[in-house]
Amino acid sequence: MVTISDVARCAGVSPVTVSRVVNRSGYVSEKTRQKVEKAIKELGYIPSAMARGLRLNRTYTFALILPDITNPFWTTVARGVEDAAQQREYSILLYNVDEDMHKQERALETVLSQQVDGVLIAPHDGLVSHLQPLRMRSVPTVIVDRRLNEVVPDWPVDIVRGDSISGAKALTTHLISLGHRKIAMVSGDERTTTAQDRVMGYRIALQEAGISCDENLIVYGEFRVSAGVEMTNHLMERGINFSAIFAGNNAIGMGVVRELIRRGIRIPEEIALVFYDDYANASEYFPFFTVVTQNAYQIGRTAAELLISRATGEHSEPREFILPSRLVTRYSCGSMLDDHHQSLLSLPIVNPKDLKEVVWEVPLLLPYPA
Amino acid sequence: MVTISDVARCAGVSPVTVSRVVNRSGYVSEKTRQKVEKAIKELGYIPSAMARGLRLNRTYTFALILPDITNPFWTTVARGVEDAAQQREYSILLYNVDEDMHKQERALETVLSQQVDGVLIAPHDGLVSHLQPLRMRSVPTVIVDRRLNEVVPDWPVDIVRGDSISGAKALTTHLISLGHRKIAMVSGDERTTTAQDRVMGYRIALQEAGISCDENLIVYGEFRVSAGVEMTNHLMERGINFSAIFAGNNAIGMGVVRELIRRGIRIPEEIALVFYDDYANASEYFPFFTVVTQNAYQIGRTAAELLISRATGEHSEPREFILPSRLVTRYSCGSMLDDHHQSLLSLPIVNPKDLKEVVWEVPLLLPYPA
DNA sequence: CCACTGTCTGGAATCGTTACCACAATCTGA
DNA sequence: TCAGATTGTGGTAACGATTCCAGACAGTGG
The missing domain is CATH 1.10.260.40 (lambda repressor-like DNA-binding domains)
Structure with missing residues (x-):
């Protein structure tokens, strides 16, 4: 060397x-x-960045701790973070923690030992105690997409997130305006602030419409496809009556879709569906689902810029950025269709037993021809 | 501290x-x-990982250098890498380089200064000279998803990838079997080995079918949505005649779709479309596109495991893993449909001028109600 | 009783870099 | 011409950890 x-x-x-x-x-x-x-x-x-870091106590590295880099929402956040960081010559250490408290703890410990200049984290829950290590060592921290449940006067953290309450309220109000009165809410983990907020927005919308809230219709689970499947299944099995489903995020929404298709239930004719966070690329060619979208890229980018600003001492008082979201009404509630489209644009597109997908294993073509 | x-x-x-x-x-x-x-x-x-790293010359960190973490293919690769790394207590430094040689060079330099224990990279092109820094300092390296164009006897690198040639051949042969003779190929950057290989597979299929290859039908661009749009536009503008399009990857495919929809051209009635790499979540509820899929997670996971093995000295001779791919035939070529479905399952789903999407800005709901 | 082995602990040097201080050489202005 | 500032360079110590070596002590066998 x-x-x-x-x-x-x-x-x-x-x-x-x-x-x-x-x-x-x-x-x-x-x-x-x-x-x-x-x-x-x-x-x-x-x-050697290491030797320099040891001497200067600065590494020009941030940690990004996310629930799931497979979800396009987080992916886009990550992209925003990366772009902003790269521009200012910071590197990003990526940790995928799967909404798993244990993994999150391990990630935090590793991150502290790496002496990163700052941490961007979407914490599993809103408990400050779970971020204690960051607080103790006063690592510059920005909370991404979520909130903390407590205010911590002596630990200045920044927060960048969407307004889940207003988004969920808008989505629910939309369903109510279409005549739905029994709306099932399948949300994420009850400890996650976005899950809490989206249920809160849902409640507010019902209340404003003078509809009493049936607690049986609210289910907490996880922000994952499999949980969406299970929660839908759970509601169905218990014979609970509802005409629409509000999925707490896109992954849950996908699980709901999977289960409804499996049961041969048509969307929106038999059940209307909305969810939080879009699937951008899918929606482009098949703009079917009514959703609330957030500007994930901007969330990531803003968070990283805030962190840089904090890490370099440009600001120290805590800041909170709440970015606006958008309600995009499409076809999964049936509101946008005339009679013709009504029958056309529904899921499953064709009778599920006719739907086929043939999979061929492709043999390797080796060695290569010149 | x-x-x-x-x-x-x-x-x-x-x-x-x-x-x-x-x-x-x-x-x-x-x-x-x-x-x-x-x-x-x-x-x-x-x-302090830094002090320890300085002393031991080991950081328990890998760099992952990818073209685009926004593309679900790379996202899934990243997820596989992360899982394998986390299991063995390695951290991942993520670099997004956008198929940009300049960014790739900067990433490599940063990575070297960080003294990572190894590098996972999807190099923009197959030129070993562009990986020279890694070679010079003999950083353990695994090439992900792509190849090198040269064999380097004195630099043992591992490679984990799919077999793009066989996959592209299968896709092309499928189109040919449906009667297509004029198939446009819109691929990525000509310097990228996967772009090369997919064109190669396309050529082999045509040759085996005794169809002469019209060079005007082959277009190189970039692995991006915007490039897909442009290349499609280019082909159309030049009035080149074809009945099917082979898109070099999923992003290009999405660009093709966007442009065809814009022009009101129906898929598959007017033009059949296939592409390389699936959009997993979209395909689940709307299984429309005929594609070749690769096991991206396995590619990532295998690559990371190989790197760990190499970094810890468990092996030193170069290894190459070529993972099999699958041809999934669905509806974008029209082959799977009876008369009823034929008219149902085509893009754009409804007349594009009827397709609507209403966007509402959601006002923030602050301060929050208790 | 002595040599030897095994167990336990600490001092000094080292990894590659930068901050601080010291010093020399040159330049400026009265 | 000389004090004082400006410019240019290097020695030393430190950042936080680990490795190597030395030494102390206890237990064992001849």
């Missing part, structure tokens, strides 16, 4: 001088600068 | 002893071990 001393020896100067050239700090004569730069190039010297 | 010396002082021993306790190395009496462990807990000591 080429070190600063190697460069120094090669250029006939001291390591200190090389450091000055590399960091453009202090006085260096033009002549020596050139000698040093030549040596750096010749030897292919790259400064 | 709590250091090893703080713990040592608190426990009344030397830092060396603390180190031994933490790493379970060397002799430590039961009594001192307990004293030290108590001190560690009391002070909340977390060893």
Whole structure:
């Protein structure tokens, strides 16, 4: 490995001088600068971020702790974070924690040992105690997409998120305006603030419409496809009556769809469906689901920019950014269709037993032809 | 910050002893071990990965350099990588390089300065010279999803990828079997090996079927939605005649769809469409597109496991894993439909001028009700 | 009783970098 | 001409951890 001393020896100067050239700090004569730069190039010297980090106590690295990088919402958040970070020459350490408290704890511990300059986290729950390690060591922190349940006066954290309450309220009100009175709510983990907020928005909408809320219609689970399947199944099995389903996020929504299709229940004719967060690319060519979308990219980008600002001491008082969301009404509630489209645009598209998908294993074509 | 010396002082021993306790190395009496462990807990000591890395020259960190974490294919690869890495206590540094050579170079430089234990990269092109920095410093490297165009005898790298040639051949042969003779191929950047291989598979299929290959039908661009739009537009503008389109990956495919819908061209009645790599979640509720899928998760997972094995010296000779792919025939070629479904399952689903999507800005609901 | 082995602990050096301080050389202005 | 500022360079210590080596002590066998 080429070190600063190697460069120094090669250029006939001291390591200190090389450091000055590399960091453009202090006085260096033009002549020596050139000698040093030549040596750096010749030897292919790259400064060790580790040694520098050890000395400076700065790593130019942020940790990004997310529930699931497979979900396009989080993916887009990550993309926003990465773009903002890259622009300012920060690197991103990615941790996928699956809404699993244990994994989150492990990730936090690892992150602390890595001495990152800051942490972007979508915490599983709103308990500050679970972020205690960050607080103790006063690591600059930005909460992404979610809230904390407590206000912590002596720990300034920033928060960037959508307004789940207003979004959920809008979605529910939309369903009510279409005549639905019994709306099932299948949400995420009860401890997650977005799950809480979306149920809250749902409640507010019902209340404003003068509809009493049937607690049996509210189910908490997880923000995953499989949970969407199970919760739908659960509601059906218990014979609970409802004409619409509000899925707490896109993954749950997909699970609901899977289960409804399996049961041969048509959307929207038999059950209307809305969910929180879009599937952007799918919706483009098949704009079927009525959803609330958030600007995930902007959430990620803003969060990263805030973190940079905090990490570099540009601000220290806690800030909260609440980004607006949009209600996109499409076809999964039946509201947009005339008689013709009504029969056309419903899921399952064709009778499920006619739906086929043939899978062929493709044999490898090796060795390659020239 | 709590250091090893703080713990040592608190426990009344030397830092060396603390180190031994933490790493379970060397002799430590039961009594001192307990004293030290108590001190560690009391002070909340977390060893500095940086200091340790500087000393040991190991960071337990891998870099993952990908074209686009927004594409579900790469997302799933990343997920496989993360899972495997987490299991073995490795962290992942994520770099998004957008098929941009400049960004890739910057990422490589950063990665080298971070002294990662290994690199997982989907290189933009197959030129070894562009990976020179990794080779020079002999950083353990695994190529993901792609190939190198040269064999490098003195630089052992592992490769994990699908067999793009056989996949593309299968897709093309499928189109040919449905009677298509003029098939447009809209691929990625000509320098990317998967773009090359998919065109190669396309050529082989045509050749085997005795169809001469019209070079005007082959267009190279980028693996992006916007490029799919442009390439389709380009083909149309030039009035080139074809009855089917083969899109080089899912993003390009989406661009093709967007442009065809814009032009009011129906899929598959007017033009059949296939593409490489599925959109898993979209295909679940709307299984429309005939595609070749790869096991992206397995590619990522295998790559990470190989890298761990290489980084820990378990193997050193170069290995190449070529994972099989699957042809999934659905509806975008019209082959699966009887007369009824034929008219039902085509894109755009309804006349595009009837398709509507209403967007409402949701007002923020602040301050929150209690 | 002595040599030897095994157990336990700590001091010093080291990893690659930068901050601080010291010092020399040159330049400026009265 | 000389004090004082400006410019240029290097030595030393430190960041937090681990490895190597040395030494102390206890137990064992001849």
